[in-house]
Amino acid sequence: MKVTINDVASHAGVSIKTVSRVMNNEPSVRKDTYDKVMAAITALQYQPNAAARNLASSRSFSIGYIYDNPNAYYVIDMQRGLLDACRKHGYELLIHPTNAKSPDIVREVIDLVQQSRLAGLVLTPPFSEMPHIAEALEKIGVHFVRIISGSTPSPKLSNCVLVDDFTAAFKITNHLLELGHTDIAFLCGDEEHSSSGERLAGYQAALTKRGITPNPKFIVPGSYSFESGVKGAKQLMNLSKKPSAIFACNDEIAAGALFSARLMNIAIPQQLAIAGFENSPFSRQTWPPLTTAHQPNVTIAQQAAELLFRHAKPNASKMLADKQPVFIPELLVRESTAVSK
Amino acid sequence: MKVTINDVASHAGVSIKTVSRVMNNEPSVRKDTYDKVMAAITALQYQPNAAARNLASSRSFSIGYIYDNPNAYYVIDMQRGLLDACRKHGYELLIHPTNAKSPDIVREVIDLVQQSRLAGLVLTPPFSEMPHIAEALEKIGVHFVRIISGSTPSPKLSNCVLVDDFTAAFKITNHLLELGHTDIAFLCGDEEHSSSGERLAGYQAALTKRGITPNPKFIVPGSYSFESGVKGAKQLMNLSKKPSAIFACNDEIAAGALFSARLMNIAIPQQLAIAGFENSPFSRQTWPPLTTAHQPNVTIAQQAAELLFRHAKPNASKMLADKQPVFIPELLVRESTAVSK
């Protein structure tokens, strides 16, 4: 019922100490001994007692995931990916919803890490973009991995997983251009999220490449919310020169724009094409369904956790330590942009 | 930096065992000793080391939350509530997404409980409605709390938090009746979820009370999905005698019905009123926004965890042990039913 390290040792015909060495990836264990021990571990389904390990070594076997994101689907996907990686490595996941805007957010995070004795932390926006959090974490020597918007790996970003919003936004804009649209507007998300900036840049780059100068009136500041989309679309459709397509910074904004267009009796996509970003579940459930970009969040989270373990595990192989994953969200064409103008 | 039980003991002038007794609510600690120790604990900001407690006592200080629910907002809310309660009681939350339809789901749950040495489990649908899970859990003596659909507390349901879907559905149906609708259809959710049955019963009861015999053709079986709503609405609107209102078992189905109605050029709510259930975030973002019923999921989760702790903590006061919370989701009228027929 309860398999201890002793059982594994006698089953493998080695000493407890050797099993412990294997469990902790210590060097100087011969290959065949290692294999023998591993075999015993799987045969007996040995699960080390986390509490005992924890207590004896004073390091911990859990990582933390801090979130403050109104998009529940994003959070759930992240969790799923992190959990997968944790299970694989025998770690636990501590989740911590909180308020990123809180004035003592740094202290809160530090407290969490220290009280729960976390081995590491996975940071998603907005936390991954807060320099004082990264600094504080570095100062107390806690490993962390950030998931951020970006396209080019660099040594400075060694503990980051990059999501290439720029390229994905470029592709979406290109899709609209190929449909014949030239007057394409952009509804921004929150300025403080770098994803919004990256997507805007991708949009602008695509236009420029076609020889179109982005029209400043077509770039509407806003936030990642339905309401923002409602307002933004209204503003755009009241211009004397209206856009024929809108690229919204995420699906929620796009849904708002859709809503707004409907109030104004504008036919989608005949009179106005609308594209979103994120592929949230409801992007398929709007009418018409939204063209959008799909982020493989579960996989992204897995990779982030793997990266974290590579840094956090004392003796893990450093071979792969510098692989820096970049994910490019994939274009998903649906009916909100289906018909060319 | 790191305060141990020793520090507390010497600060309070007692033995470490006595501090331990206080920490564990053991009886036979004199009032003034108790106060002295508590004072020392607060003065020193003592935080017991979970790993050590765990190891020494072989009980654990974490509870589990198993989920398999496509509705991310529901899961996030549950987590939030559970986490709140856990923090308050010094417990941790272990989350475990899984597949409820898996053939060895019972074994998986049992393994989880035993391997992670969980103090208890919170079960939401569909797990809370699977009798073999409850049986297995009882057999191995693990505490658990179920969140289920129901209206009347009973001793058999002593470890349950009830959500009164019946009454809420009754209210929604009543709302439609008051708008003058008499031909009200019902789009069912998954049959195996008792919530669907309860809501159906509430709907039927409301009709019956008004002297209307529910029309079997107006009751469409289905599942908790957008697609089901699309199909259901189509089927209803192809009847020779069409309903003038649809009550969908949840918002997702309602959104599907909305989508379907739009394809058929049916004006909402002028030609057809549609109501949902759940108050998921996107129910506000459909067009028109959905009339629905709001479940206070965060609070429900908190109560469930509190109930669990009362059962799981060995020496906690049993005073409140038999309070059985019942939550009635609240009617939220929005534009999808706003105009009377």
Add this chain to the structure above:
DNA sequence: ATAGAAATGACAGCGCTGGTCATCTGTTAG
């Protein structure tokens, strides 16, 4: 004053890791 109950304390040990040596095995140079 004294039995008996209640409150408190001493001590071992939960399962594991870290450290220190001692021993054993395998490899290489002579």
Add this chain to the structure above:
DNA sequence: CTAACAGATGACCAGCGCTGTCATTTCTAT
């Protein structure tokens, strides 16, 4: 073929911070 050495393994102990058990002390009621 053997000496000499490095690498691999084991034996052993302490101790992480706490709880369970049981012995001891203190209080209460007669």
